[in-house]
Amino acid sequence: MKHSPMPPSLMTALLMAATFVATIANANEPAKAPYRGDPVKGKEIAATVCAACHNPDGNSTQAANPKLAGQHAEYLVKQMKEFKAAESKQPVRVNAVMNGMIAAYNEDQMRDLAAWFGAQTLLGEKARNRDTIEAGQKLYRAGNMAKGLPACAACHGPAGAGIPAQYPRIGGQFAEYIEAQLKAFRDESRANDPNKMMRMVAIKMTDAEIKAVSDYIAGLR
Numbered sequence: 001m002k003h004s005p006m007p008p009s010l011m012t013a014l015l016m017a018a019t020f021v022a023t024i025a026n027a028n029e030p031a032k033a034p035y036r037g038d039p040v041k042g043k044e045i046a047a048t049v050c051a052a053c054h055n056p057d058g059n060s061t062q063a064a065n066p067k068l069a070g071q072h073a074e075y076l077v078k079q080m081k082e083f084k085a086a087e088s089k090q091p092v093r094v095n096a097v098m099n100g101m102i103a104a105y106n107e108d109q110m111r112d113l114a115a116w117f118g119a120q121t122l123l124g125e126k127a128r129n130r131d132t133i134e135a136g137q138k139l140y141r142a143g144n145m146a147k148g149l150p151a152c153a154a155c156h157g158p159a160g161a162g163i164p165a166q167y168p169r170i171g172g173q174f175a176e177y178i179e180a181q182l183k184a185f186r187d188e189s190r191a192n193d194p195n196k197m198m199r200m201v202a203i204k205m206t207d208a209e210i211k212a213v214s215d216y217i218a219g220l221r
């Protein structure tokens with residue numbers, strides 16, 4: 001017996017039915033919530049590996065190593081994932097030290113680490129330069145309308161606490177680290193900010209403005 005070819009309209013109807021059934025099957029599966037991370041497991045890795053630079057509780061004491069204590073966990077996970085290079089690719093966030101440090105960990109372990117560091121209390125820095133504090137505060141709170149520089153407070157909050165999950169806490173961070181990140185966003189050596197949000201800010205800033213606002217943020221709570 002010869003097979004007659006299926007009419008295209010029937011073919012389409014069958015495909016639609018199959019898709020419909022597949023959709024229902026998916027809807028019946030319980031939604032998988034993302035793993036939240038176990039701070040006890042995170043603490044273990046933190047104490048043995050990360051502590052050398054970030055201290056066991058994430059309150060780093062050297063300005064080159066950012067403080068992680070009290071940072072939003074989702075932001076920390078994003079940074080760790082972006083430091084980790086996918087197979088034979090450049091990592092999204094390039095830093096020789098961290099690209100190496102994070103290579104051994106999978107996403108669940110990153111969530112453990114983020115749960116630990118995020119739950120610690122930040123011991124913040126302080127502003128050091130009296131001469132620039134007013135200019136720094138003005139930039140932070142109001143930006144600079146004349147050149148279209150938005151206020152940092154709009155995204156990082158009036159006290160620098162950030163807004164989870166996208167906008168990191170920056171208040172109390174080392175001025176030197178903030179300055180280095182702003183310059184990295186400005187020259188695009190750091191380019192992992194969604195929608196170029198930070199690159200569009202930093203490109204409008206002079207060195208003097210970056211210094212002033214960074215010192216102010218170190219003392220911000």
Ligand code: HEC
Pocket residue numbers: 045046049050051052053054064065066067068076079080094095097098101102113180
């Ligand atoms: C040898 C020193 C060193 C060790 C050990 C180290 N880090 Fe880092 N970490 C750094 C430096 C330096 C930076 C800043 C990188 C930059 O300037 O972009 C950093 C940045 C980070 C950031 C980004 C913070 C931010 O505010 O964006 C995270 C997250 C982080 N480290 C997590 C970890 C974790 C987790 C471990 C342990 C598994 C670890 N680090 C071990 C030196 C270190």
Ligand code: HEC
Pocket residue numbers: 066078139140150151152153154155156166167168169170177178179181182192193194197198201213214
């Ligand atoms: C339109 C929103 C927006 C504005 C305005 C903004 N930021 Fe950001 N900023 C972000 C986002 C989003 C990130 C996180 C980028 C990422 O995911 O890596 C960020 C990250 C940063 C970081 C890196 C933090 C870290 O731990 O590495 C610094 C420093 C920073 N911003 C400083 C500033 C300063 C100073 C200003 C004002 C001059 C400012 N930001 C204005 C959205 C903004």
